[in-house]
Amino acid sequence: MALGKFLVKRLLQGVFVVWGVVTVMFTLRAVSPGDPANLIVGEAADPHLREQVREQYGLNEPIHVQYADYLQGIAVGDFGYSFQSGRQVEAMVIERVPATLELAVAATIIAILIAVPLGVISASRRNEPADYGATLFSLLGISTPNFWLGLMLILLLAVQIGLFPTGRRPVGLVEALTALVTTGYATGLVTWLKHIILPAITLGTYFTALITRLTRSGMLDELGKPYVDATEAKGLPAALIRYKHVLRNTMIPIVTVLGLQLGTLIGGAVITETVFSWPGLGDRLIQALNARDWPLMQGIIVFIGISFVLINIVVDALYASLDPRVIDE
């Protein structure tokens, strides 16, 4: 099978997955209690006004008609209007994407910066105190709940020591960079950095622990291979062998995991964003849930679904180009 055909197949599968997500969300909306019209006009509103709103939002239509309308809308990128704010859902979703991406990318960078050296040290000093320390760290990282870690970081580093703000990012990365370029002042960028550090650590901890373990086991596998002995025999310094030759080979599976985990980070930012009032998709999802704002809720979840599918396809494509055998599997 050619690469193109393989990708088309993957894409079709992806469309099917997204359709599944949309349908599950729509079904949940249909079976969940509560009249959305109350949300729009308030509980004490005039019954005529309520009826008018039902008409306006198509809530009076039979459920299959609503479903068909919704699918048709999504196909052309129209996710409807938020019950609460009356704004277009797609606009409300898109404006929250940068903050979530900033957080996901920052968490990934922190994870790589900490996890890779830690994994290398851990593998090079197997069964020594440094290895035990790194293993303990990854065990703790994997088992610490996000929200607890976030709250503890706020309590310790923001409230007690006063090193960082508690949350509520006032400026985004793009605005901060624009300000830096146009005015030459880095104040915005510093503010942004101060605000992102704690949430990025919170979101990245699980990830850091995971990559530490992956790096360690990958390094151990590689270190046992003959080419390592050969380079050692040639008299290359140990650090050069580990970081240049062995690590490079270990990175292939790590990069795959990084790609796949980015999707998880986007979806998993919900709790971290709530704890730090970070204006991303997760924070908006919680607001939508609290307000029973179904169109918005659906829009965000479908968006996260689409991101997952796309990232998976990109990873698959990379894989396929690296190792053509997967195409035939």
Place this chain on the structure above:
Amino acid sequence: MEREANGRPTRRSFLITTGAASVVAVSGCLGGEGPGDDEFVITLSQFPDTVDPIDHITGDYFDVFDHVYEPLFDIQPGEAPEPRVVEDWEHADGAVELSLRDDVQFHDGQDLTAEDVAFTLERQIDPEVGPASSQVAGLGSIEGAEAVDDSTVRFEYSGAAALAEYEFGNYARAMSREWTDEQESAESGEIVGNSADVFNGTGPYEVVDFTPDTEIVLEPFDDYWGDEPPFDRLVFNADEESSGRVAALETGESDLTINVLPEDVQTVQNAEDAEVRTVTSFRNIFCPMKNEAEPFDSQAFRQAMNYAVDNEGIIDDVLSGFGEPMSQPVPPGVNGYNPDLDPYPHDPDEAASLVEESGYGGAEIELVAPQGRYLNDADVAQTVADQIDQLENVSCDVDVVDFGVVSDANSAGMDDYEIPFFMIGWGVITGDTDYGVSGFFQEGGGVQTFRDEELDQAIEESKGIDDPEERERQLQDVNEMAREKAPWIFLHLQESIYGVRQDVQWEPREDETIWAWEMSQ
């Protein structure tokens, strides 16, 4: 610093020194940047998700919008409206003519006209003119508005003059007609957008920076007709978590936060420079009993439910003391509140004998209650149900559900009593008993949960009484009658808890309004 013989620092001492210096430098950069003396930061629990000031009735939204779109009147809880942008007003034949000040300007430089005020009110009450506004619920007796001349606007109403005053006094603000027409979204009829330009009121502050969902920054409006407001910069942001709001106060990122939960009160008290301030709010919590479903069709049974519940105990144990027991449908401070009424005492014996008297001994009932909507709501409901269940001749379960279920039961009206007994809250935001009773107890009221001709008549009568004192007496009678007929289990008024920096001179208000011009530092 250690030095080598030639006077240069050793490598080790150099590293230690520069390392320490960079730590200091970095922590200096990263240190909490507290607001300056001239900046005041208010942290809400919900950031307005709309920029259209007539779109919602959520208190947090008004806290922001009132500074930009100033109210036409100054309203103090329990008192008649005081003029503000309006200089004077006169009632005649089911209408009121308001004379506006002639020196009021919008932030974009236009003068305020009667046409603008009339347009704003029409936009609220007429869905053909503006977006579906939930504020219409508080403007029930107002029928229309028109400009008589440049500075006189005429509101028509169907009820008593005093009722109309409470309604428009609470809701009337002005938007520029011309500006609104330009800004409105063609689809929803709402003002939408995400820049500072989508705000244009006549208030003492104008918006200088707006980051949707995050922050809105206000600065004094130079051409404001009234006194200069107290802060050079006023910033609103929001955090949905009480712990987050409290942390912001502790670190000095915020000067005032609303909705502190009882469990966080101690944290605020322990914080340097911060303190807790509380006020009994207008938001009362109660359990309607639809009286066309058994066993709630018996007055004795409904009264028994009131005797069975230990309101004081619930306030002490479940709300850590942050509440006031209720004796009637509306809270103190509201026009028509009857000060002579006492809450039902906790008397299980009386309750049990009233149940017997009602003929419903052995009844099995279920209380449906929301979670996360009101202060510790599910715990309150659980306790209420337990206390009723402890009566020998009634068994009571509790069903904790999504708020939507409760809200639907409430707005479904009298003819739908699938859920006849539930817990809900209501804030009498107009400051007049009418808003607290007509919806619930009148035929065709938006949220009717009780059908009783005598009570309905008494409320109807109050709407037509023009003499304010006589009307107040009539409303007091309505409240007394309601206590006797026990359409609800009267529970409590929530306490509003604020965390405030100690040097801020400000007392919280019963209506939960936060106005910067009532503060000083």
